Amino acid sequence: MPxxxxxxxxxxxxxxxxxxxxxxxxxxxxxxxxxxxxxxxMLERYLALGGNxxxxxxxxxxxxxxxxxxxxxxxxxxxRDRTVIATKFMATLYPGDPNAGGGGRKAIMAAVEQSLxxxxxxxxxxxxxxxxxxxxxxxxxLDAMDDLVRSGKVRYLGFSDxxxxxxxxxxxxxxxxxxxxLIALQIEYSLLQRSVEGELxxxxxxxxxxxxxxxxxxxxALSGKYTRANRGKLAASRGAWxxxxxxxxxxxxxxxxxxxxxxxxxxxxxxxxxxxxAQPGVTSTILGVRTLAQLDDNAGxxxxxxxxxxLAALSALTAPKHAFPHDFVAGAGSFMYGDTNIDxxxxxxxxxxxxxxxxxx
Numbered sequence: 001m002p003x004x005x006x007x008x009x010x011x012x013x014x015x016x017x018x019x020x021x022x023x024x025x026x027x028x029x030x031x032x033x034x035x036x037x038x039x040x041x042m043l044e045r046y047l048a049l050g051g052n053x054x055x056x057x058x059x060x061x062x063x064x065x066x067x068x069x070x071x072x073x074x075x076x077x078x079x080r081d082r083t084v085i086a087t088k089f090m091a092t093l094y095p096g097d098p099n100a101g102g103g104g105r106k107a108i109m110a111a112v113e114q115s116l117x118x119x120x121x122x123x124x125x126x127x128x129x130x131x132x133x134x135x136x137x138x139x140x141x142l143d144a145m146d147d148l149v150r151s152g153k154v155r156y157l158g159f160s161d162x163x164x165x166x167x168x169x170x171x172x173x174x175x176x177x178x179x180x181x182l183i184a185l186q187i188e189y190s191l192l193q194r195s196v197e198g199e200l201x202x203x204x205x206x207x208x209x210x211x212x213x214x215x216x217x218x219x220x221a222l223s224g225k226y227t228r229a230n231r232g233k234l235a236a237s238r239g240a241w242x243x244x245x246x247x248x249x250x251x252x253x254x255x256x257x258x259x260x261x262x263x264x265x266x267x268x269x270x271x272x273x274x275x276x277x278a279q280p281g282v283t284s285t286i287l288g289v290r291t292l293a294q295l296d297d298n299a300g301x302x303x304x305x306x307x308x309x310x311l312a313a314l315s316a317l318t319a320p321k322h323a324f325p326h327d328f329v330a331g332a333g334s335f336m337y338g339d340t341n342i343d344x345x346x347x348x349x350x351x352x353x354x355x356x357x358x359x360x361x
Contacts, residue, residue: 023056
Protein backbone atom coordinates (compact mmCIF):
# COMPACT_ATOMS: atom_id res chain seq x y z
CA MET A 1 0.00 0.00 0.00
CA PRO A 2 1.14 3.62 -0.56
CA UNK A 3 1.27 4.31 3.19
CA UNK A 4 4.23 1.97 3.61
CA UNK A 5 6.42 3.88 1.17
CA UNK A 6 8.28 5.38 4.09
CA UNK A 7 10.29 8.59 3.99
CA UNK A 8 13.02 9.99 6.24
CA UNK A 9 11.81 12.80 8.45
CA UNK A 10 14.20 15.69 8.03
CA UNK A 11 17.89 15.15 8.64
CA UNK A 12 17.34 12.10 10.83
CA UNK A 13 17.08 8.32 10.83
CA UNK A 14 13.36 8.37 11.65
CA UNK A 15 11.21 6.90 8.86
CA UNK A 16 7.54 7.78 8.63
CA UNK A 17 4.59 7.25 6.30
CA UNK A 18 3.90 9.93 3.68
CA UNK A 19 0.51 10.50 5.30
CA UNK A 20 0.26 10.96 9.07
CA UNK A 21 -2.89 10.18 11.07
CA UNK A 22 -3.89 13.34 12.93
CA UNK A 23 -5.96 12.68 16.04
CA UNK A 24 -7.35 16.07 16.99
CA UNK A 25 -10.70 14.50 16.06
CA UNK A 26 -10.30 11.57 18.48
CA UNK A 27 -12.94 12.08 21.14
CA UNK A 28 -16.12 14.14 21.26
CA UNK A 29 -15.12 16.27 24.23
CA UNK A 30 -15.02 19.49 22.18
CA UNK A 31 -18.54 19.00 20.86
CA UNK A 32 -17.38 17.53 17.55
CA UNK A 33 -15.12 14.68 16.59
CA UNK A 34 -15.27 10.89 16.61
CA UNK A 35 -16.44 8.50 19.30
CA UNK A 36 -13.93 6.22 20.98
CA UNK A 37 -15.12 3.28 18.87
CA UNK A 38 -14.87 5.25 15.61
CA UNK A 39 -11.46 6.63 16.61
CA UNK A 40 -10.14 3.14 17.24
CA UNK A 41 -11.57 1.94 13.93
CA MET A 42 -9.72 4.71 12.10
CA LEU A 43 -6.51 3.92 13.95
CA GLU A 44 -6.80 0.24 13.07
CA ARG A 45 -7.51 0.99 9.40
CA TYR A 46 -4.58 3.41 9.17
CA LEU A 47 -2.17 0.86 10.63
CA ALA A 48 -3.59 -1.89 8.42
CA LEU A 49 -2.84 0.28 5.37
CA GLY A 50 0.81 0.37 6.40
CA GLY A 51 0.76 3.73 8.18
CA ASN A 52 3.13 4.20 11.11
CA UNK A 53 2.96 7.92 12.02
CA UNK A 54 0.38 9.26 14.50
CA UNK A 55 0.12 12.88 15.65
CA UNK A 56 -1.66 14.10 18.78
CA UNK A 57 -1.23 16.76 21.49
CA UNK A 58 -1.74 17.06 25.21
CA UNK A 59 -4.62 19.48 24.66
CA UNK A 60 -6.55 17.57 21.98
CA UNK A 61 -10.05 16.85 23.29
CA UNK A 62 -8.82 17.80 26.78
CA UNK A 63 -6.30 14.95 26.84
CA UNK A 64 -8.80 12.34 25.67
CA UNK A 65 -7.07 11.93 22.29
CA UNK A 66 -3.87 10.79 23.99
CA UNK A 67 -5.85 8.49 26.29
CA UNK A 68 -7.68 6.84 23.37
CA UNK A 69 -4.31 6.10 21.75
CA UNK A 70 -2.77 4.90 25.00
CA UNK A 71 -5.64 2.54 25.78
CA UNK A 72 -5.56 1.03 22.29
CA UNK A 73 -1.80 0.46 22.26
CA UNK A 74 -1.94 -1.01 25.76
CA UNK A 75 -4.27 -3.68 24.37
CA UNK A 76 -1.97 -4.20 21.37
CA UNK A 77 1.41 -3.96 23.05
CA UNK A 78 3.35 -5.37 20.12
CA UNK A 79 2.33 -2.40 17.97
CA ARG A 80 3.77 0.36 20.14
CA ASP A 81 7.43 0.04 19.17
CA ARG A 82 6.50 -0.26 15.50
CA THR A 83 4.61 3.03 15.52
CA VAL A 84 5.90 6.60 15.57
CA ILE A 85 3.82 8.50 18.13
CA ALA A 86 4.15 12.27 18.17
CA THR A 87 2.58 14.57 20.71
CA LYS A 88 2.94 18.19 21.76
CA PHE A 89 3.45 20.41 24.78
CA MET A 90 2.71 24.13 25.22
CA ALA A 91 -1.07 24.35 25.58
CA THR A 92 -2.51 24.55 29.09
CA LEU A 93 -5.04 22.10 30.48
CA TYR A 94 -5.36 24.08 33.71
CA PRO A 95 -6.55 27.67 33.09
CA GLY A 96 -5.51 30.06 35.82
CA ASP A 97 -2.14 28.41 36.43
CA PRO A 98 0.58 30.50 34.70
CA ASN A 99 3.01 27.56 34.73
CA ALA A 100 0.65 24.94 33.30
CA GLY A 101 1.43 25.89 29.70
CA GLY A 102 4.13 27.52 27.65
CA GLY A 103 7.76 26.71 26.96
CA GLY A 104 9.21 26.99 30.45
CA ARG A 105 11.03 24.07 32.07
CA LYS A 106 8.38 23.57 34.76
CA ALA A 107 5.58 23.39 32.21
CA ILE A 108 7.47 21.08 29.84
CA MET A 109 8.46 18.60 32.53
CA ALA A 110 4.90 18.41 33.86
CA ALA A 111 3.41 18.11 30.36
CA VAL A 112 5.65 15.24 29.29
CA GLU A 113 4.84 13.20 32.38
CA GLN A 114 1.12 13.73 31.89
CA SER A 115 1.34 12.76 28.21
CA LEU A 116 3.35 9.63 29.01
CA UNK A 117 0.70 8.64 31.55
CA UNK A 118 -2.20 9.16 29.14
CA UNK A 119 -0.36 7.45 26.27
CA UNK A 120 0.61 4.58 28.61
CA UNK A 121 4.11 4.46 27.18
CA UNK A 122 7.67 4.95 28.41
CA UNK A 123 8.72 7.25 25.60
CA UNK A 124 7.48 9.67 22.94
CA UNK A 125 8.95 9.27 19.47
CA UNK A 126 8.57 12.91 18.39
CA UNK A 127 7.87 15.75 20.83
CA UNK A 128 6.65 19.00 19.31
CA UNK A 129 6.69 22.50 20.73
CA UNK A 130 3.10 23.27 19.77
CA UNK A 131 3.40 27.01 19.21
CA UNK A 132 5.91 29.81 19.72
CA UNK A 133 6.04 31.12 23.31
CA UNK A 134 7.22 34.72 23.18
CA UNK A 135 7.47 34.97 26.98
CA UNK A 136 10.06 32.22 27.50
CA UNK A 137 13.75 32.37 26.44
CA UNK A 138 14.24 29.86 23.64
CA UNK A 139 17.43 28.64 25.37
CA UNK A 140 15.35 27.45 28.34
CA UNK A 141 12.94 25.56 26.11
CA LEU A 142 15.73 23.92 24.11
CA ASP A 143 17.64 22.94 27.25
CA ALA A 144 14.56 21.27 28.73
CA MET A 145 13.76 19.48 25.45
CA ASP A 146 17.35 18.25 25.22
CA ASP A 147 17.11 16.85 28.76
CA LEU A 148 14.05 14.85 27.71
CA VAL A 149 15.99 13.29 24.82
CA ARG A 150 18.98 12.47 27.02
CA SER A 151 16.68 10.93 29.65
CA GLY A 152 15.14 8.60 27.05
CA LYS A 153 11.63 9.94 27.52
CA VAL A 154 11.70 11.53 24.06
CA ARG A 155 13.43 10.34 20.89
CA TYR A 156 13.21 13.31 18.47
CA LEU A 157 12.22 16.98 18.59
CA GLY A 158 10.26 19.36 16.38
CA PHE A 159 8.62 22.78 16.32
CA SER A 160 5.10 23.62 15.23
CA ASP A 161 3.46 26.97 14.41
CA UNK A 162 6.57 29.07 15.03
CA UNK A 163 8.03 31.95 12.96
CA UNK A 164 10.84 31.02 10.61
CA UNK A 165 13.35 33.31 12.30
CA UNK A 166 12.73 31.71 15.69
CA UNK A 167 13.04 28.17 14.31
CA UNK A 168 16.29 29.08 12.57
CA UNK A 169 17.62 30.62 15.77
CA UNK A 170 16.66 27.53 17.78
CA UNK A 171 18.27 25.12 15.33
CA UNK A 172 21.46 27.19 15.23
CA UNK A 173 21.61 27.32 19.04
CA UNK A 174 21.05 23.57 19.23
CA UNK A 175 24.00 22.96 16.90
CA UNK A 176 26.28 25.39 18.70
CA UNK A 177 25.48 24.12 22.19
CA UNK A 178 25.30 20.43 21.41
CA UNK A 179 21.57 20.11 22.10
CA UNK A 180 19.48 17.49 20.33
CA UNK A 181 18.55 19.12 17.00
CA LEU A 182 15.09 19.73 15.60
CA ILE A 183 14.19 17.30 12.81
CA ALA A 184 10.74 18.49 11.77
CA LEU A 185 8.45 21.46 11.33
CA GLN A 186 4.65 21.27 11.57
CA ILE A 187 2.80 24.14 9.88
CA GLU A 188 -0.51 24.86 8.19
CA TYR A 189 -0.09 24.37 4.45
CA SER A 190 -2.67 23.87 1.71
CA LEU A 191 -3.78 25.31 -1.61
CA LEU A 192 -5.57 27.98 0.44
CA GLN A 193 -2.67 28.64 2.83
CA ARG A 194 0.55 29.13 0.89
CA SER A 195 2.13 32.04 2.75
CA VAL A 196 4.50 29.48 4.32
CA GLU A 197 6.29 29.25 0.97
CA GLY A 198 7.86 32.64 1.63
CA GLU A 199 9.95 31.95 4.73
CA LEU A 200 9.04 28.71 6.49
CA UNK A 201 9.49 26.22 3.66
CA UNK A 202 12.89 27.54 2.46
CA UNK A 203 14.07 27.76 6.07
CA UNK A 204 13.05 24.15 6.74
CA UNK A 205 14.99 22.94 3.72
CA UNK A 206 18.09 24.88 4.78
CA UNK A 207 17.88 23.72 8.40
CA UNK A 208 17.28 20.03 7.68
CA UNK A 209 13.67 19.92 8.84
CA UNK A 210 11.05 17.62 7.36
CA UNK A 211 7.72 19.43 6.93
CA UNK A 212 4.47 17.84 8.12
CA UNK A 213 1.60 20.10 6.99
CA UNK A 214 -1.60 20.31 9.00
CA UNK A 215 -4.90 21.59 7.61
CA UNK A 216 -4.23 20.20 4.10
CA UNK A 217 -7.91 20.55 3.21
CA UNK A 218 -8.19 24.01 4.79
CA UNK A 219 -10.49 22.95 7.64
CA UNK A 220 -12.73 21.10 5.21
CA ALA A 221 -13.03 23.89 2.64
CA LEU A 222 -11.30 21.63 0.09
CA SER A 223 -13.05 18.42 1.11
CA GLY A 224 -15.42 18.56 -1.85
CA LYS A 225 -18.41 19.22 0.38
CA TYR A 226 -18.57 22.94 -0.37
CA THR A 227 -19.39 24.17 -3.89
CA ARG A 228 -20.47 27.40 -5.51
CA ALA A 229 -23.91 25.85 -6.02
CA ASN A 230 -24.49 25.34 -2.29
CA ARG A 231 -22.69 28.51 -1.21
CA GLY A 232 -23.96 29.71 2.15
CA LYS A 233 -26.34 26.76 2.54
CA LEU A 234 -24.14 24.37 4.54
CA ALA A 235 -23.13 24.88 8.15
CA ALA A 236 -19.42 24.38 8.77
CA SER A 237 -18.51 22.44 11.92
CA ARG A 238 -15.36 24.53 12.28
CA GLY A 239 -17.10 27.80 11.61
CA ALA A 240 -14.95 30.67 10.37
CA TRP A 241 -11.93 28.35 10.02
CA UNK A 242 -13.79 26.99 7.00
CA UNK A 243 -16.14 29.70 5.79
CA UNK A 244 -13.60 32.54 5.69
CA UNK A 245 -11.76 30.65 2.94
CA UNK A 246 -14.83 30.25 0.74
CA UNK A 247 -14.84 33.51 -1.21
CA UNK A 248 -14.97 33.82 -4.99
CA UNK A 249 -11.29 32.86 -5.33
CA UNK A 250 -11.88 29.82 -3.14
CA UNK A 251 -14.75 28.62 -5.31
CA UNK A 252 -12.68 29.20 -8.46
CA UNK A 253 -10.12 26.84 -6.97
CA UNK A 254 -12.75 24.28 -5.98
CA UNK A 255 -14.12 24.26 -9.53
CA UNK A 256 -10.63 23.58 -10.91
CA UNK A 257 -10.22 20.79 -8.36
CA UNK A 258 -13.56 19.36 -9.51
CA UNK A 259 -12.43 19.46 -13.14
CA UNK A 260 -9.17 17.66 -12.40
CA UNK A 261 -10.90 15.16 -10.11
CA UNK A 262 -13.44 14.31 -12.83
CA UNK A 263 -10.67 13.82 -15.37
CA UNK A 264 -8.93 11.36 -13.05
CA UNK A 265 -12.15 9.76 -11.76
CA UNK A 266 -11.09 10.86 -8.32
CA UNK A 267 -12.26 13.29 -5.64
CA UNK A 268 -11.63 16.93 -4.79
CA UNK A 269 -9.99 16.01 -1.49
CA UNK A 270 -7.59 13.58 -3.14
CA UNK A 271 -6.54 16.12 -5.74
CA UNK A 272 -5.91 18.78 -3.08
CA UNK A 273 -3.82 16.33 -1.04
CA UNK A 274 -1.92 15.11 -4.11
CA UNK A 275 -0.99 18.71 -4.97
CA UNK A 276 0.36 19.25 -1.46
CA UNK A 277 2.35 16.02 -1.41
CA ALA A 278 3.99 17.10 -4.66
CA GLN A 279 5.36 20.32 -3.16
CA PRO A 280 9.12 20.46 -2.47
CA GLY A 281 9.99 19.88 1.18
CA VAL A 282 6.73 18.21 2.21
CA THR A 283 7.46 14.93 4.01
CA SER A 284 4.27 13.65 5.63
CA THR A 285 0.89 15.35 5.43
CA ILE A 286 -1.30 15.20 8.54
CA LEU A 287 -4.84 13.96 7.89
CA GLY A 288 -7.60 15.34 10.10
CA VAL A 289 -10.32 12.80 9.37
CA ARG A 290 -13.42 12.02 11.40
CA THR A 291 -14.70 8.91 9.63
CA LEU A 292 -13.39 5.75 8.03
CA ALA A 293 -14.77 6.90 4.69
CA GLN A 294 -12.73 10.12 4.89
CA LEU A 295 -9.60 8.16 5.82
CA ASP A 296 -10.00 5.77 2.90
CA ASP A 297 -10.64 8.63 0.49
CA ASN A 298 -7.67 10.70 1.72
CA ALA A 299 -5.29 7.72 1.61
CA GLY A 300 -6.11 7.34 -2.08
CA UNK A 301 -4.33 10.63 -2.80
CA UNK A 302 -1.02 8.76 -2.82
CA UNK A 303 -2.17 6.78 -5.87
CA UNK A 304 -3.21 9.88 -7.82
CA UNK A 305 -0.46 10.98 -10.25
CA UNK A 306 -1.22 14.58 -11.14
CA UNK A 307 0.22 15.76 -14.43
CA UNK A 308 2.53 18.80 -14.43
CA UNK A 309 -0.19 20.85 -16.11
CA UNK A 310 -2.64 19.92 -13.32
CA LEU A 311 -0.17 21.02 -10.65
CA ALA A 312 0.56 24.23 -12.55
CA ALA A 313 -3.14 25.06 -13.00
CA LEU A 314 -3.84 24.69 -9.29
CA SER A 315 -0.71 26.61 -8.29
CA ALA A 316 -1.58 29.49 -10.62
CA LEU A 317 -4.97 29.96 -8.96
CA THR A 318 -3.48 30.37 -5.49
CA ALA A 319 -0.06 31.93 -6.08
CA PRO A 320 0.78 33.82 -2.86
CA LYS A 321 2.07 37.37 -2.57
CA HIS A 322 5.08 37.24 -0.29
CA ALA A 323 6.30 40.02 1.96
CA PHE A 324 9.32 42.12 1.03
CA PRO A 325 12.04 41.34 0.01
CA HIS A 326 11.00 38.07 -1.70
CA ASP A 327 9.73 39.50 -4.97
CA PHE A 328 12.60 41.99 -5.06
CA VAL A 329 15.20 39.26 -4.58
CA ALA A 330 13.50 36.99 -7.11
CA GLY A 331 13.79 39.72 -9.74
CA ALA A 332 17.35 40.71 -8.88
CA GLY A 333 19.06 37.92 -10.79
CA SER A 334 19.86 40.06 -13.80
CA PHE A 335 21.17 42.77 -11.46
CA MET A 336 23.77 40.34 -10.13
CA TYR A 337 24.30 37.91 -13.01
CA GLY A 338 23.07 39.70 -16.12
CA ASP A 339 23.55 37.94 -19.46
CA THR A 340 24.62 34.64 -17.86
CA ASN A 341 23.09 31.24 -17.28
CA ILE A 342 23.62 29.84 -13.77
CA ASP A 343 22.23 26.50 -12.56
CA UNK A 344 19.93 26.37 -15.55
CA UNK A 345 18.48 29.84 -15.07
CA UNK A 346 19.05 32.47 -17.75
CA UNK A 347 19.51 35.98 -16.39
CA UNK A 348 18.74 38.75 -18.84
CA UNK A 349 20.89 41.84 -19.33
CA UNK A 350 19.44 44.90 -17.57
CA UNK A 351 18.73 47.90 -19.85
CA UNK A 352 21.07 50.20 -17.90
CA UNK A 353 23.94 47.70 -17.68
CA UNK A 354 27.23 48.28 -19.46
CA UNK A 355 27.44 46.73 -22.94
CA UNK A 356 31.08 45.80 -22.46
CA UNK A 357 33.96 46.33 -20.02
CA UNK A 358 35.03 49.46 -21.88
CA UNK A 359 31.95 51.31 -20.69
CA UNK A 360 32.77 50.79 -17.02
CA UNK A 361 34.42 53.75 -15.25
